[in-house]
Amino acid sequence: MNYQKEQQLRNCLARNLRYLRMSRSPCFSQKMLAKKLGVTQKSISRYENAKCLPPTHVFVALTEEFGLAMDELFMERLPQNIKKKDQLLKVK
Numbered sequence: 001m002n003y004q005k006e007q008q009l010r011n012c013l014a015r016n017l018r019y020l021r022m023s024r025s026p027c028f029s030q031k032m033l034a035k036k037l038g039v040t041q042k043s044i045s046r047y048e049n050a051k052c053l054p055p056t057h058v059f060v061a062l063t064e065e066f067g068l069a070m071d072e073l074f075m076e077r078l079p080q081n082i083k084k085k086d087q088l089l090k091v092k
Contacts, residue, residue: 017048
């Protein structure tokens with residue numbers, strides 16, 4: 001993968017991850033999300049600042065936590081029904 005494409009993926013993931021974490025009600029702190037995913041707060045910070053991509057097991061945990069498909073984490077714009085998915089997850 002070329003550097004520009006990887007950077008673009010990291011930027012999309014960073015923006016989406018921060019949005020998903022902050023849009024929760026109540027919002028997750030980086031520390032809270034890290035605990036749920038089994039990583040450190042510093043790792044979450046690195047993902048949200050596009051310093052690196054998470055390992056595969058963290059991607060799987062993110063998709064489960066936010067109820068998204070893996071490719072949705074990398075979209076330029078998150079799906080419009082993202083709030084509805086989040087609300088459904090809270091009901092379960």
